[in-house]
Amino acid sequence: MKTLTFSQALNSGLRAAMEHDHKVVLMGEDIGKLGGVFRITDGLQKDFGAHRVIDTPLAESGIVGTAIGLAFRGYRPVVEIQFDGFVYPAFDQIVSQLAKMHFRSRGKVKLPVTIRIPFGGGIGSPEHHSESPEAYFAHTAGLRVVAPATPQDAYWMLQEAIEDDDPVIFLEPKRRYHQRGEVDTEVAPRTGSLFKANIARQGNDVTLIAYGPLVKTALDAATAAEDEGIDIEVIDLRSIEPVDFETLATSVRKTGRVVITHEASRFAGMGAELAASLTEKCFDHLDHAPVRVTGFDIPYPPSKLEMHHLPDLDRILDGVDQVMRRTRAQLGEEG
């Protein structure tokens, strides 16, 4: 057991993957000498060489497209997209090529490409540096999409993503990069649970679903709710596609109430899918419609306004009040 920051855990995960399989190569802008703008690849070029930690020209479509070519040749490329908002130039290569090649080739070509994307807001950055693009990828058949929420998960999930033979979009909650946590480096790879949700906290009254950066916020909210006598079960999705509906539905059948939270815009976001699917699967158990606590349907706002846009403890608890059918006024009377 070591105490590592989220970034260190990712760095260690990459190192382990590279040691484990010499076909693993890293690609991206500034990932070499600089170690990436978030230093996730710090020291790796020095230790593994410029042929395995590859600084690329400044062109995201080019990065993903050549990663596909390398995968054709038997490599296992791990691509770093510098910030979430810069993945869109690569969208065509991701959606029309990476996602579909296995199907297109009738199973002959495997493209085990991992695309690491630091995602989400809360770091006080200008436009394009705080996006949450997961729904675009989740809606795209052929991709798998995962997001770790703790240093421990970061460590093993990254290795499993790299070992997976399908393309994986690996979303890293960048505002948690400095978060510290215990990491057991014996825990990986192959815990076999990359696509299983994690019950981060058990509870009986409400199922609160989160992933990536908001898992911590959700846990904080659950702690706060405890004081009000509400017992929240917090589920960390881990895998956004496929979603582990079995774990979710079991919880919802128990609690009868669902709150879903994410930073991404609400309209046609992941919350919609989770709400719709859980309503289908658990309709007769539901006391209230699933409630979504999400970013607004606006471009990511300037940093001085981002605290409004990002779901926080209060907004999540407001969502909890809704599914408990408690108004703020009632709460005042009761409390």
Next chain:
Amino acid sequence: MKTLTFSQALNSGLRAAMEHDHKVVLMGEDIGKLGGVFRITDGLQKDFGAHRVIDTPLAESGIVGTAIGLAFRGYRPVVEIQFDGFVYPAFDQIVSQLAKMHFRSRGKVKLPVTIRIPFGGGIGSPEHHSESPEAYFAHTAGLRVVAPATPQDAYWMLQEAIEDDDPVIFLEPKRRYHQRGEVDTEVAPRTGSLFKANIARQGNDVTLIAYGPLVKTALDAATAAEDEGIDIEVIDLRSIEPVDFETLATSVRKTGRVVITHEASRFAGMGAELAASLTEKCFDHLDHAPVRVTGFDIPYPPSKLEMHHLPDLDRILDGVDQVMRRTRAQLGEEG
């Protein structure tokens, strides 16, 4: 009143828009002499000149990016993307530029760009020619997304989309291009209802929501259901973003049952948003969870399999049976 095909109605709509406002210019691949691969711009270059019907180099990011530049200069560009599957190279320009410029410039820059995309399947084409990308755009704040379902709507909705000061993604159900219908050319522009849903058929038992190519299929299903004594209300969404939730919720409060159908993949598709929102708005009126009848979560399949992928009358009726809580077996007994 004239009888026109869907394509002719679009062609007439473009002609009217160009006559009405000399700042309207058309851009796209092969839209000039050829009149577009679907002939939607047939004859327009001849009549308006190569400076208003502009054949472009073969580069979709370039097309949308230069359309933005033209809009900066006061033009009102109408872009044709040749097929749905070829819009992805332009994704960055659409999502990070077109959608966000008004917000970025604090309202100073308006980008009245219309992007016409022939969308959907059922025409027996190879890969990339039958996609339904609407959820990607609907999830993107700053865009409006509409889809006409009849020649009449095609005619006026296209003109309204062009007149709108916001960027509009205009989705044309390509497998209905040859469908004929009555078109009243006096009906436009400015009926003011571009973002209002259309109750295509009144009914009391089930609310069946569709848009674009499946409105016709939905109406056929409603007719078939009549024989079984089920009275379906069919709502043509027309506007995918914003959705006219008022009209939808009013209907659902009446029927208590919702079926949503689209060709796009189901996971994180528009059906999820409609189901989630309507559950939120009408939970206490619902007899059953909203049911989605959609394309599968697979890349668009080869043409010999597409009839499985595309929702048809039977699959829609199966969805109706589900919300009526009738099993096929019961149906056998009753029927």
Next chain:
Amino acid sequence: MSNTFDVPAPAGTGEYLQIIGPDGARHPCEDLDVWVSDIDQRKLEDLYIDMACIRRLDHEGTALQRQGELGLWAPLLGQEAAQIGSGRALSDEDFIFPSYREHGVAYCRGVAPQDLLRMWRGAAPSGWDPYEVNMANQQIVIGAQTLHAAGYGMGLKLDGSDAAAITYFGDGATSQGDVSEAMVFAASYQAPVIFFCQNNHWAISEPVARQTAGYIADRAKGFGLATWRVDGNDVLAVMGATRAALEHVRSGNGPAFIEAVTYRMGAHTTADDPTRYRDALELEQWAAKDPLDRVAAHLDSLGADLEELKKRSTQAADELAAGLREAITTMPDPSVDDLFKNVYSHEHSWLDEQRDNYKLYLESFSQDAEVTR
């Protein structure tokens, strides 16, 4: 009516390397002769037969589409020399990233008839096993495959392999950002990649002058690529340039670019009507530069037995055609299982559930036969 945005006058075909002229006369070509010095009469006859075969292949493709056996076909008519000249220059280890029109290159790779037609029939998203023939499946998204070739070339370099990657694309494709980026990457890593552009003068209805003000080959030079501009209807010139480029990239000198100046004699695809946008005259001019006729004329001048050659080539083409027809009639239709297979390479809880539900749904029709709609 202003003509502000009319397409600029075509830049003309300009200078290019040629060995056998349209009339069959052989010209000395300093740059390329050395690369084809081994091509004797016998080998040239073989190239002729290859070209005749893929012309027939193409003819069958169009015919099968007309008969409803194929959903679509993209004719290569006129581009036989470009495809055979380059295809026959490659070694088996070289890996090919084609677009959708390279039936002739696939033929060089020995792709089986069924595999060649599968996609065009709509029976599968693609045909062959790329690793069996070292050729990726057809690419429809213009330019996308060029980046795959650049990446594959990077892999070859990492492996210390002697093989090369080659990618085929059209004149229209040169406008796509991906193609420029592919040149940037290949040049930045000095990867063994050949960019083979068949400039057939048209991108559906748009003339090449809409895509570029100068020569396509010059575009590549600006990216630092070694560049050849050749008569794409001259099978020897194409072969010579491809061999020269292969030697260049195999020697670690970085990527190369070949512009093969040719012409699309047919429609863009069977869904296209080129009479709407181009002159019959232009077609005539290019007909006079036919890739097969010039080789026949040249062989004639060498004293070859043309009659015997045509007999041999017809026989080979007949066999090929018979194989194609046989392939079509025996090709099984895909099954519902193929819908859900290969979306992922292993278990996917959500999709597996969807598949199972859909199968149950389908079964409900057969089981409750009495319930009909």
Next chain:
Amino acid sequence: MSNTFDVPAPAGTGEYLQIIGPDGARHPCEDLDVWVSDIDQRKLEDLYIDMACIRRLDHEGTALQRQGELGLWAPLLGQEAAQIGSGRALSDEDFIFPSYREHGVAYCRGVAPQDLLRMWRGAAPSGWDPYEVNMANQQIVIGAQTLHAAGYGMGLKLDGSDAAAITYFGDGATSQGDVSEAMVFAASYQAPVIFFCQNNHWAISEPVARQTAGYIADRAKGFGLATWRVDGNDVLAVMGATRAALEHVRSGNGPAFIEAVTYRMGAHTTADDPTRYRDALELEQWAAKDPLDRVAAHLDSLGADLEELKKRSTQAADELAAGLREAITTMPDPSVDDLFKNVYSHEHSWLDEQRDNYKLYLESFSQDAEVTR
């Protein structure tokens, strides 16, 4: 350890046009002299003052960031000549599409201090009204703005306007597909667009050699653009080339490209630590080519009163700096209304509902003050 993918040795700065050398000596420059023949001593002094002002502006930006007044700042240190030389060559009607580092160009346009800082402070997604200053807002997505310039140029041509569009971008940007496509479009329509590349040798931590094997200017030639490669630290050379390019594009000769060879003396942004990836030596070499020092030396050789000039420039810079500080202290914070405003230009049922709900939610805190968490 193999060095397969090490960055190739830098191609060197190569040949470029220069008027005033690093030592202040003026050289005859056939191509450019005619374009700056009107720049007398007085005007050169003004250019010096401009450069001194934006150097100070830049200094203040960094200082304000350190003090927590700005969230981020992208220094232009070292690129003063490139920005002033080009910015002062433009006419008011010309429309500018910048990236994020063109504070100097914005200064030339008279952008107000608050508008300049708004985005960097995190108070708004951008600053000024583009139509007031004929300059688009800062662009962060590398290369995206070049296409907007190409389109704007198409519009200028359609309008029969005399104005030009100019777009600024970096050496790293040249790898982006959008930049290549922008050149394709501008060339295809022969639009009056100037592509102004500040080759400051670095894209964050990557040297220009990672992006291109040859010279950037040659890349542009391959797209058919008229091209100038100039000493980007020489304000006269930059001004001359920009004027020449403007004349070229205004005359309907199609787009132009300027590569201004310069150097990013500071960090990429205030969030960057360049000591991790580049040599102090390189910095020293470039310090010797300083854009201001050489103009001062040249003015000195002309007999100018340097002391007086420096006094004037310090005064101007002080005023500018005071304005910036004043701007920061008086800049209002954005309000919740700004969150929802301007996403659309008119009613949007869904978003309007969201806004109303959020406002109610916020009100619930103030109204039920007793309910605290």
